Amino acid sequence: MIKSATVSNISPDEKEWKPGEWPVVGHRWAVELLSGAIASGNVRHAYLFTGPQSIGKTALALAFAQALLCEREERPCGQCPPCRKVLAGVHPDLRLVAPGYGADAEKAEKSEAKSLGIDVVRFLRGEAALTPFEGNWKIFLIPEAENMTPESQNALLKTLEEPPPQVVILLTALREESLFPTIVSRCQIFNLRPLPALEISEALQKRWGVAEKRAEVLANLSRGTIGWAMNALGEETILEDRQKKLEELIELPDAGLVERMNIAATWAQKPEEAVALLELWLGWWRDLLAVRAEDKAGAQNLDRHRDLEKQAARYSVTQIAGFLSALERTLGYIERNANLRLALEVLMLDLPSPA
């Protein structure tokens, strides 16, 4: 069975959506192509959904599966038994191929592996050979398909080359380059792009009843990823935590060198948070550049526009652009496992002096 927790985390409450409306925020072009394929009977055997984290790849794949399995005219209706089973994560013809799939429950529980090994794909091949239990389709959803080992990808390729007639395989990945080209060439590809902040803000207000102001702040911070915004809804501290980090950031230009080095040392103790912090800084400095260019439309931190304007006035465009490169360089060093403390100290030295 596909894990119910996974489904309820990524697919919104069924009550919020009308019959025939896909439970997906944005990506209308993709929804239209996929529903058109169902209506015209041109469903393919493999689809690949790519795009940044939390952009809605798995939600779209699940909605497609639901539409395929739905037994009513307006699909997905959200109400027929197959739709309900998909939402509850218990439809026998929709399988979530994630670590632990095919293993017995106890082994799956213990497994901490992220990679999808050859056993998993062998099990998939066995199940794909069986006829569907209930409907017309046997659907396999493989989220984060880049976690498949080379052997697994080769084994999956065999299924993609000669797919059993009722099998549909849905893969998601950050980038198509992380999969074998031979796999990619067998899939119809849907490259999902970040959504406009306005679309996210409206969805948060209309579907999840979020107050306008909060919805706007979250939408601006989400970088076009609805999944991030929805996660942030459940975590009250996200916005407070951001305020605290922004205060530190705003005071930074006036801090002395010793103080800056102390900040570097503190963040070096928290490697996982350090990356998120630098991304917040990156967003802030991009906003400073946008303010200087008088093009604030896409800015992330518009709720702090007074601070942005004050700080932007203290730097030249060259200084801002220079520090943005330094931030990107630092993130690159961290990704390549450089010494975090050293990388942060160098960054602190790169901070331009304000006027």
Ligand SMILES: [Zn+2]
């Ligand atoms: Zn239905």
